[in-house]
Amino acid sequence: MKALESHAKNMLKAAGLYCTRARLCVIMALLRENRPITQEQITQALDAPFDRVTIYRTLDSLGKADLVHRVFLEERACHYELSHHCSKTQCHPHFTCTQCGQTHCLTDLKLPLAHHHGYVIQRQQVRLAGLCPQCR
């Protein structure tokens, strides 16, 4: 069994979820891509064909188990990624290049958690835009 697949299986086991073909494929696709992608991109990246609805429901169950979360970029469709590079309080910043349009996960950029009088801040998401190393 490939490393990716056993990794995916372990994630599902640890989360107490049924280990289904669809979930394995989706997790492996997200592991391979390693950036936020849409349902449609996931569907195309899969080894086997699955229905759109299955993908959405898979993402939903993985989301409830905190294995996956949504990333909101400046596009109509939601993007999804694995949560393994995020802490509970803070997702890593996402950078989108205004030139080439690519989005990068800046997993090694740690920003201080904001605080504001009167508010309890439990979660922070940061979106950055500009020029990536290739385009600048």
Add this chain to the structure above:
Amino acid sequence: MKALESHAKNMLKAAGLYCTRARLCVIMALLRENRPITQEQITQALDAPFDRVTIYRTLDSLGKADLVHRVFLEERACHYELSHHCSKTQCHPHFTCTQCGQTHCLTDLKLPLAHHHGYVIQRQQVRLAGLCPQCR
């Protein structure tokens, strides 16, 4: 003429846009609401009835003139707000309460602009979630 209306007119004049009923109404609605709202909410908040398409096209023209921008919250529909509280490089943080669901603009919370080796960061957006003063 009311203060809101002349404010709206000035914004349009300064941007070199036609001063139309729809644009005036939309800007005034956004000034009154003072938080990110959807096309549907805008339509309901208007003094006069306008077609959905007109609202979208109005938001588009105001967006191109940098008077308005989109805010992406954890909801399906895009939210829009006036840009007058944002600098070119940084939109103010938005806070959404996980309890009551309300979203607040934290216009007085200034966060340092992130920087990352190799990247030119031109714009930063921050989204926060947690408990608001009323709900905590």
Add this chain to the structure above:
DNA sequence: TATAATACGCAATAATGTTGCATTTGTTCT
């Protein structure tokens, strides 16, 4: 007030996401 440029409204369509229900698959227990 005539003219040209632009915006508006309506109808149709596109893109994305969700629900209901019958069938299939995964897990557990023997």
Add this chain to the structure above:
DNA sequence: AGAACAAATGCAACATTATTGCGTATTATA
């Protein structure tokens, strides 16, 4: 391994949000 049950999947239908085309109305300017 096989039976039984819970859960996931596929398909069709539908819901929500956003966009496009085009004829008509409004706005700015001279």
